[in-house]
Amino acid sequence: MLDRVLTVISRALRRGRGEQRGELVAPKAQHAVVQDSQYVAQVIGDGTASVTVQQAPLTPTPAVAPAPPPHFTGRRAHLDALKAALSGGGATLLTALQGMGGIGKTATALKLAQEVAGAYPGGVFWADLPRHAGDPRPVLRSWARCCAHDLAAEPDLNVLADQVRGLLTARRDARGPLLALVDDVREKWLAAAQTLGRALPPGVPLLLTTRDARLADALGAQVHNLDALPPDEALALLQTLAGAAVVEAEPGAAARLLASVGHLPLAIELAGRRLVALARKPGAQAIVAGLAQAVATRAVAAFCGPGARVGAVERGADPGGHAPGHHRPARYRG
Ligand SMILES: Nc1ncnc2c1ncn2[C@@H]1O[C@H](COP(=O)(O)OP(=O)(O)OP(=O)(O)O)[C@@H](O)[C@H]1O
Numbered sequence: 001m002l003d004r005v006l007t008v009i010s011r012a013l014r015r016g017r018g019e020q021r022g023e024l025v026a027p028k029a030q031h032a033v034v035q036d037s038q039y040v041a042q043v044i045g046d047g048t049a050s051v052t053v054q055q056a057p058l059t060p061t062p063a064v065a066p067a068p069p070p071h072f073t074g075r076r077a078h079l080d081a082l083k084a085a086l087s088g089g090g091a092t093l094l095t096a097l098q099g100m101g102g103i104g105k106t107a108t109a110l111k112l113a114q115e116v117a118g119a120y121p122g123g124v125f126w127a128d129l130p131r132h133a134g135d136p137r138p139v140l141r142s143w144a145r146c147c148a149h150d151l152a153a154e155p156d157l158n159v160l161a162d163q164v165r166g167l168l169t170a171r172r173d174a175r176g177p178l179l180a181l182v183d184d185v186r187e188k189w190l191a192a193a194q195t196l197g198r199a200l201p202p203g204v205p206l207l208l209t210t211r212d213a214r215l216a217d218a219l220g221a222q223v224h225n226l227d228a229l230p231p232d233e234a235l236a237l238l239q240t241l242a243g244a245a246v247v248e249a250e251p252g253a254a255a256r257l258l259a260s261v262g263h264l265p266l267a268i269e270l271a272g273r274r275l276v277a278l279a280r281k282p283g284a285q286a287i288v289a290g291l292a293q294a295v296a297t298r299a300v301a302a303f304c305g306p307g308a309r310v311g312a313v314e315r316g317a318d319p320g321g322h323a324p325g326h327h328r329p330a331r332y333r334g
């Protein structure tokens with residue numbers, strides 16, 4: 001009997017709301033309820049009776065930022081300085097982590113969020129502006145959902161922000177301090193970032209990331225600049241990604257490779273992945289030197305892999321005046 005009830009419920013859940021797994025919370029033959037975080041399914045009767053699937057009542061959930069990249073390396077001094085800025089209070093409530101694209105602002109902000117989460121029992125409220133094309137509404141709604149409120153029906157942005165501020169104030173009173181992180185503030189999304197700022201109760205520290213130094217200044221933020229990784233951290237990152245043995249086999253070439261990409265984390269990631277692929281090839285040797293050479297001659301295809309667009313590289317801009325592919329060492333051909 002119980003099996004039949006469960007089958008009816010799981011079919012209903014699949015039909016009505018997509019694949020759901022639920023826990024049987026009232027296992028009675030005549031009356032069964034299955035509940036998961038989003039939906040409740042209910043059967044009343046002897047297993048042939050009707051099933052209703054409805055939205056489960058919202059419950060508060062933890063507010064956490066996404067995890068940082070698993071290979072996150074270094075940045076200790078920056079993380080400590082940011083922690084000090086956030087806990088400073090008063091004039092340092094708004095902190096901006098500023099730096100060029102690919103330098104590691106998002107990764108560092110996520111690492112920070114992970115490290116400080118314990119100090120903010122009210123939660124770490126994360127806003128990924130590019131993900132929502134700069135629209136603050138989905139962010140505000142997701143923050144409200146964490147506070148067990150569905151504000152999907154609220155059309156007015158100012159009302160939405162006011163309501164979220166009320167919810168976050170109650171959350172802070174009940175649970176303790178909150179932290180807010182807004183990732184990738186750009187000039188065109190400035191109003192969105194300001195709306196998110198207004199949705200925070202007074203006194204909640206806000207860290208934003210931006211490429212735009214002028215914008216960070218204009219916002220009156222305490223600006224914290226992120227620049228390239230120091231050579232030792234760049235080397236550690238390459239070793240983590242490509243394997244210590246690969247890098248240690250050619251230490252001079254590794255240093256040249258890292259210097260050629262300006263110790264930029266994004267480029268080191270590409271290089272690390274490429275080295276992994278090259279090291280798998282039978283008879284692979286001097287792969288780090290080959291890759292360093294490819295970077296020095298701006299051979300994009302050799303650096304990024306066969307799918308890369310060589311056309312993106314300026315032809316003839318290299319010292320020899322050849323197309324990039326002509327500089328590729330023999331081991332990369334074919
Ligand atoms: N310290 C680090 N350790 C390991 N990987 C890193 C580190 N910093 C950045 N990365 C990696 O480098 C890439 C670029 O970093 P990230 O996306 O954080 O840059 P960004 O400064 O936010 O760039 P953008 O301005 O384009 O948003 C990411 O794939 C990230 O995982």
Ligand SMILES: [Mg+2]
Binds near residue numbers: 105106107183184209
């Ligand atoms: Mg970013």
